[in-house]
Amino acid sequence: MAQQKVEIEITDAGSYRVLKPTGDLDVYTVGSLRDAIGRMIEEATPKVVVDLDGVPFMDSSGLGALMGGVRRLREAGGDLAIACTREQHLKLFAITGFGEGVSIAPTVEEAAQGFRG
Amino acid sequence: MKLSLRWKIMGGFGLMLLFIALLGWVTLSLFGSVRAVQRKVFREAIPALVAVDEIVRSYTAQSAAVRGSLIGSLDALLDRYQREVEVAKHWETRARELLTDGHESELLDNLTEAGSQFHSLVDEEVIPKAVAGNRAQAFLILDQDGSRLIQDIEVQGELLRTLQEQRLQDTENELSSRSRQALIILVIVLFGVGVAGIALAFLLPRRLSRNLSRLVEATRAIGRGDFEHDVGIHSGDEVEELATRFTEMQSGLQRLQQLALQDRELEIAASIQRNLLIRHIPHSPGLKIIPMQRQANLVGGDWYDIDVTPQAATVVVGDASGKGIAAALMATVALSFLRAEKGLGSLPKTVIARTNEALLDATDPDSFTTSIYSVIDIASGEARWLNMGHPAPFLLRGTGVDGDDPRGYYVEGPRNRVLGWFEDPGLNVTVIQMSPGDRLIFYTDGFLEAKAPEGEVFGEQRLAEAIVRLSRMGTDQLGELLVGEVERFAAGKLDDDLTMLIVEYEGAVQQDDGSAAALNV
Numbered sequence: 001m002a003q004q005k006v007e008i009e010i011t012d013a014g015s016y017r018v019l020k021p022t023g024d025l026d027v028y029t030v031g032s033l034r035d036a037i038g039r040m041i042e043e044a045t046p047k048v049v050v051d052l053d054g055v056p057f058m059d060s061s062g063l064g065a066l067m068g069g070v071r072r073l074r075e076a077g078g079d080l081a082i083a084c085t086r087e088q089h090l091k092l093f094a095i096t097g098f099g100e101g102v103s104i105a106p107t108v109e110e111a112a113q114g115f116r117g
Numbered sequence: 118m119k120l121s122l123r124w125k126i127m128g129g130f131g132l133m134l135l136f137i138a139l140l141g142w143v144t145l146s147l148f149g150s151v152r153a154v155q156r157k158v159f160r161e162a163i164p165a166l167v168a169v170d171e172i173v174r175s176y177t178a179q180s181a182a183v184r185g186s187l188i189g190s191l192d193a194l195l196d197r198y199q200r201e202v203e204v205a206k207h208w209e210t211r212a213r214e215l216l217t218d219g220h221e222s223e224l225l226d227n228l229t230e231a232g233s234q235f236h237s238l239v240d241e242e243v244i245p246k247a248v249a250g251n252r253a254q255a256f257l258i259l260d261q262d263g264s265r266l267i268q269d270i271e272v273q274g275e276l277l278r279t280l281q282e283q284r285l286q287d288t289e290n291e292l293s294s295r296s297r298q299a300l301i302i303l304v305i306v307l308f309g310v311g312v313a314g315i316a317l318a319f320l321l322p323r324r325l326s327r328n329l330s331r332l333v334e335a336t337r338a339i340g341r342g343d344f345e346h347d348v349g350i351h352s353g354d355e356v357e358e359l360a361t362r363f364t365e366m367q368s369g370l371q372r373l374q375q376l377a378l379q380d381r382e383l384e385i386a387a388s389i390q391r392n393l394l395i396r397h398i399p400h401s402p403g404l405k406i407i408p409m410q411r412q413a414n415l416v417g418g419d420w421y422d423i424d425v426t427p428q429a430a431t432v433v434v435g436d437a438s439g440k441g442i443a444a445a446l447m448a449t450v451a452l453s454f455l456r457a458e459k460g461l462g463s464l465p466k467t468v469i470a471r472t473n474e475a476l477l478d479a480t481d482p483d484s485f486t487t488s489i490y491s492v493i494d495i496a497s498g499e500a501r502w503l504n505m506g507h508p509a510p511f512l513l514r515g516t517g518v519d520g521d522d523p524r525g526y527y528v529e530g531p532r533n534r535v536l537g538w539f540e541d542p543g544l545n546v547t548v549i550q551m552s553p554g555d556r557l558i559f560y561t562d563g564f565l566e567a568k569a570p571e572g573e574v575f576g577e578q579r580l581a582e583a584i585v586r587l588s589r590m591g592t593d594q595l596g597e598l599l600v601g602e603v604e605r606f607a608a609g610k611l612d613d614d615l616t617m618l619i620v621e622y623e624g625a626v627q628q629d630d631g632s633a634a635a636l637n638v
Contacts, residue, residue: 009523013343026612027439027440027441027612033485044417056572057566057572057574059515059562059566059612059613060418060437060438060439060562061438061439061440063438064438064439064484064485065483067249067388067482067483067485067538068481068482068483068484070482071482071538072482083193087286094532095487095488095506095508095509095532096485096506096533096535097506097532097534097535097537097539097543098506098534098544100534101534101539
């Protein structure tokens with residue numbers, strides 16, 4: 001299958017950056033999110049809020065990229081928070097237990113308040 | 118310069134057409150020259166010669182007529198003189214039309230001047246003296262002055278004739294010179310046509326055929342398995358385009374060969390994965406365990422394990438994150454750790470905790486696996502499990518026979534987190550009591566996340582309804598039927614693996630030693 005891409009909008013919110021993917025986050029598209037998080041680490045802006053409002057579907061690959069991002073950003077001295085109002089994703093976070101380890105809130109600002117450190 | 122084949126052929130033919138046009142122009146020019154010479158000779162030079170001859174002849178005749186009239190009958194000969202004067206005038210007019218060149222005109226003027234003087238001499242002196250009866254004096258004047266004038270006329274006529282002959286000679290020379298030029302141009306043009314013809318008929322097909330031979334050689338190289346063969350055609354035309362496409366095809370074939378190799382490796386991986394899964398479900402009086410798996414790809418991230426003793430059955434189901442080889446490796450590693458730990462006789466909580474630790478060390482931060490580790494006590498029907506971030510199992514009650522309608526619910530017990538990511542995933546246990554006929558259904562999220570073409574997911578609600586509806590068909594068929602239902606929903610396009618383990622509790626069976634299995638979860 002051809003490599004698909006998910007559009008990722010990156011905005012600077014001062015002390016952190018907001019990554020807003022648009023499209024499904026699955027095994028075919030997840031590389032873009034992983035690369036974007038990698039750039040945040042390279043650019044020494046390791047505090048990131050991922051806004052999932054534009055992601056209608058996310059599978060375990062997408063979840064894996066988010067959780068991998070959490071770990072990598074924390075190792076770089078930052079953190080990853082998630083802004084999400086979609087029931088389906090919130091349920092996935094709850095089932096897998098990731099909701100307990102990561103700041104998840106309905107808005108970007110509220111999510112950013114939950115950054116560790 | 119690089120030109121397409123079409124332009125090369127068109128250019129060649131164009132060049133030939135140019136030469137042919139040049140040939141036509143030279144021929145026409147030659148005909149034009151011949152026509153010009155013809156015009157000069159037949160319409161100018163010869164009529165001018167005739168006119169000059171006629172003029173000279175007329176004056177000679179006039180002189181003879183006057184001379185005769187002085188000797189004999191005066192009137193008849195004077196009439197003849199007058200007629201010849203008219204003839205001379207006519208030819209003088211004609212000659213003036215034809216002899217327009219400066220020198221010719223001058224000679225003609227001299228001739229006509231001499232003619233005029235002759236007429237004046239005859240009309241004013243010779244004839245009046247003859248009429249007055251003085252014929253001897255008239256004869257003398259005519260013989261002296263008249264003869265001189267006639268002689269002058271003859272000299273001028275001769276000069277004019279010579280001049281015309283010279284013009285004829287010049288014309289002939291010009292014609293000869295033009296013929297030579299035409300012949301040279303003709304030879305050059307024919308040579309050019311020949312060269313262009315050779316280029317078209319010989320060089321172009323030769324080059325084409327040489328390049329085609331290279332393509333043939335390249336196809337043979339592919340046949341030998343050499344995908345690195347350089348076609349090496351830089352003709353700048355359609356053959357080079359063909360060679361470029363051929364090279365792309367060569368790369369495509371090489372990629373296909375690599376893919377075929379990968380496919381073989383994948384098949385080996387799939388075989389290893391299949392061998393790891395339980396192939397023969399151990400028989401267990403009191404429990405029926407039916408596994409069902411449909412992988413979206415050759416290898417997948419879903420995994421399960423079944424272990425049955427006379428006292429209890431251990432049923433484990435898991436789903437590694439991601440897809441393909443990465444997920445399959447994660448699943449294999451998880452299953453291997455879990456079996457190794459289980460083989461040591463560890464308690465379920467220890468098995469899970471140690472598997473988690475091992476996966477944390479061994480896998481990258483993007484990878485994890487969900488899992489349910491369950492133990493079902495055959496004697497009591499009690500089922501206990503650790504749910505490590507996995508979708509909640511479904512408890513199906515009712516056989517559908519004798520008014521025992523099927524019904525069921527998702528068993529949402531205390532949850533723990535996925536394996537391989539958290540240092541402390543939690544070890545909370547869910548406990549339920551099963552009655553004979555109850556079916557505990559473990560499944561992976563492929564059932565919930567199967568997507569219809571328009572994007573809607575199958576979801577928990579649809580799965581629960583399908584389980585209850587299809588349960589009347591019997592435990593053996595249920596897994597297959599549910600997979601079929603999900604496949605239809607996704608229009609045959611499954612992105613994720615589907616795994617389902619159905620554990621039907623048939624009721625306690627008396628053990629040989631009379632004891633009941635003790636569970637320590």
